[in-house]
Amino acid sequence: MMAYGIRENERSLFIYVILFLWLGLLGLFGAENGTFAAAGFKQPLLFGAIVSFGLIAVHLLLEKWRFRGDQFLFPLTSMLSAAGLVMILRLEPDYAMRQSIWLFAGLAAFLATVRLLQNYKRLEDYKYIYIFTALILLLATILFGVEAGGARSWIDLGIARFQTSEIVKIILVIFLASYLEEKREVLTEGTRNLWGIPVPGVQYIGPLLVMWGLSLVLLIFQKDLGTALIFFGTFLVMIYISTGRWSYILFGSFLFGLGATLCYFFFSHVRVRVAIWLNPWADMEGKGYQIIQSLFALGSGGTYGTGIGLGQPNLIPAVHTDFVFSAWSEETGLAGAIAILIIYCFIIYRGFRISLAAHTGFGALLAAGLTSLLAVQTLVIVGGVTKLLPLTGVTLPFVSYGGSSLVSSYIMLGLLMRISAEG
Amino acid sequence: MMNRNIVVVAGLIMAAFFINIVYMTYLQVFRSDELLNHPRNRRLQILEEKILRGKISDSRDRVLAETIISGESGKRVYPYGEITGNVTGYLSRKLGRWGLEAVYNQELLGLDSGLAGDGSWALNMLDTGKPGNDIVLSLDAELQKTAYDMLGNRKGAVVALEPGTGRILVMVSKPGFDPGQIESQWESLRIHPDSPLLNRAAQGLYPPGSTMKVVTAAGILAEQPDTVSRTFEAPGYIEVEGRRIEDRQAKGKLSLAEAMARSSNYVFASLGMELGAAKFVAAAYSFGIGKELPLETTAAQSRIPEPGEMSELELAETAIGQGRLLVTPLNMAVVAAAVANGGKVMKPSLVDEVRGPGGGVIRSFKAEQILTPVSAETAGIIRELMVAAVANGTGRAASIPGVQVAGKTGSAENPHGSAHAWFIGFAPAENSEVAVAVIVENGGAGGTEAAPIAREIMKKVIRQ
Secondary structure, three states, X not given: OXXXXXXXXXXXXXXXXXXXXXXXXXXXXXXXXXXXXXXXXXXXXXXXXXXXXXXXXXXXXXXXXXXXXXXXXXXXXXXXXXXXXHHHHHXXXXXXXXXXXXXXXXXXXXXXXXXXXXXXXXXXXXXXXHHHHHXXXXXXXXXXXXXXXXXXXXXXXXXXXXXXXXXXXXXXXHHHHHHHHHHHHHHHHOEEEEOOEEEEOHHHOHHHXXXXXXXXXXXXXXXXXXXXXXXXXXXXXXXXXXXXXXXXXXXXXXXXXXXXXXXHHHOHHHHHHHHHHHOHHHHOOOOOHHHHHHHXXXXXXXXXXXXXXXXXXXXXXXXXXXXXXXXXXXXXXXXHHHHHHHXXXXXXXXXXXXXXXXXXXXXXXXXXXXXXXXXXXXXXXXXXXXOOOOOOOOOOOOOOOOHHHHHHHHHHHHHHHHHHOOO | OHHHHHHHHHHHHHHHHHHHHHHHHHHHHHOHHHHHOOOOOOHHHHHHHHOEOOOEEOOOOOEEEEEEEEOOEEEEEOOOHHHOHHHHOOEEOOOEEOOHHHHOHHHHHXXXXXXXXXXXXXHHOOOOOOEOOEEEEOOOHHXXXXXXXXXXXXXXXXXXXXXXXXXXXXXXXXXXXXXHHHHHHHHXXXXXXXXXXXXXXXXXXXXXXXXXXXXXXXXXXXXXXXHHHOEEEEOOEEEEOOEEEEOOOOXXXXXXXXXXXXXXXXXXXXXXXXXXXXXXXXXXXXXXXXXXXXXXXXXXXXXOOOHHHOOHHHHHHHHOOOOOOEEOHHHHHHHHHHHHOOOOEEOOEOEEEEEOOOOOEEEEOOOOEEEOOOOHHHHHHHHHHHHHHHHHOOOHHHOEOOEOOEEEEEEEXXXXXXXXXXXXXXXXXXXXXEEEEEEEOOOOOHHHHOHHHHHHHHHHHHHO
């Protein structure tokens, strides 16, 4: 026992994660769900054992390395992944094994980040390499990408598909953190007044325009409204944190609004998205079908939900990727939905705590940027499936089915924990 | 400096999450019922196909609707077919639900066990073997059949209810439809000129003709109790604003009782005008005419013009049941029941009990007074007038040997051909067991066409 003193909080929290996972699996056994019964008993049991083993092993490794980083983040994200795995096992049993392999890939990426990036501050030195890489990746996707679910965001690597925007978004946050840290003072000084409205000087809005352009490229060429929204939202948050100037936010939002308006008039797929958002009931059996099915799932779940395995979330098309939150909310009700949202709030809270405690401006910006990225992405998809925002096909971090998303989420977790371990 | 910015951003993000939580609450709590019951939400349908839907039976355990399992799927059968189709309603995957099948859908599926208001619980009951609840009606299917058969090939409606409780014993609409054949016959039923899909008893709107004189009498007696001892000199017609309303059957010196017995248009049109539009319409409202009358299934609201919109002529016409006044047969049965029950209107109802699959009573109907149009005293006077109308007036065909019957006939002129034959009444006059309203469309005189049907129903209820 003495050997395991460092991460005691994490260990005690882990009891609940494992309990949660197995209770979820147990619920599925009780449910006599048709799709699940077909898979038999063996697979879920094996599945539960492997996942429990993987999660515990990561904790033990962190303990063994005497890693002094945050003790709350990993149990929280594990909780989310456990919920995601149970839901995927329930929704698409055939995908569950693949998802657990992705989880292991994510955990490996997480451990690698924590272990190999002992001095994360060195990330600051290669900022132009990042932006270059990001642009190459995006360009490659546009040129060689394959389309899935209406968005052209994947590169086919033969054995698996890889969603470039998932890795690009991390690279971008690292780039922005180093760029903004370097230019912080200049950016803060350089504002003028234009008819009483503070406007950043022309020479300082260059990066703003680059980010704007990048988002529009995503929007136009990849038809990926969600990722564009996440990129730009994260960017605005980071520039505000580094400068404290609302003028950047105002100007940036204006630019984004302008771009979005132009796209609305030039591209029919954007118009369709907006029309569905405003009134999906008008085309209930056609374009509005998916979001309406999601609303039905949420409403039918009510306060306490139907119980895991007892609802009918399979009525929603693509439920295991974009709509896993709707499925979860149908079967666990408002209570379960709020629980998940609160877990995200805790993660975000810890993320900003790490940012506040960081020793360098770069560390603080990086932590805040990663946290904001996570928050914006969660808000965009949760808002999307509840029709609070236009629906965009982004994943729910740590929960949705999807390898690229899971791996990138765990890399972000690794970075956050690395920053928290400094000093 | 940067720390402050981080706190601001964290606060904003938390606020956004809070908004999301509030919105989720709105969707999952406040819009839950609406979304769960939305016709395009297939969840309830999926559930329904797994649940053995409960029976609908009459007060004597005769089955009106039940689901019989044949092989994999269940088939809904309606043993009384078109006789009770207007009450049970129908159930079809293609056409949806209507009637009691629609109103009591949740109960019949067993999804209502005290968990209303939260849709999640409904889905939680996904217990494939468990049958739904049964609905027991106040209806008497054999009485219903008697009324249905007596209408023969005439169109019309019959309503009979218990004055003291409001329990509906008969609710016939003819022509009817067979809910078991609804899908195959839908098109022809829909375009049929006699509208068999309309539940005439509760949704049909007709001029009440002279049966309205009961309401007019109630209005004037409540206002001027001494009217009962007045005598009238009836000239055989009445002229209002240059229009002459004929009244040949009641000429000469008439007491109020004689005026009612011989259905004097002169006397009741005059009394209506004496009462004035405002008080007359208020009297009609007090019987539920022009007001919403509650019922488990779809019911139309009787229509009476606003007092301000009525000319003197229209007031005179309305007082004798013509003009723009339109009532449902159910409403006229309620008028008769109000007089029978000492001036108290009980809420009309079709459903007695909801029983669980084991037969235990889950919910039972309680009699509820909804209106008090007249005092017990005034009701007593009107009853005597109605007794006279059956004993030696137009309603003789309703009399039953050994039982005092109260009633009023009507022949309502209408633009669709001969007059509608009406009879409303109750028996026995004291401590009534049953109140009825009968309408035979374009049947002519109420005394010969409608009264015999009412008589048969009242006789059967009393003999039981």
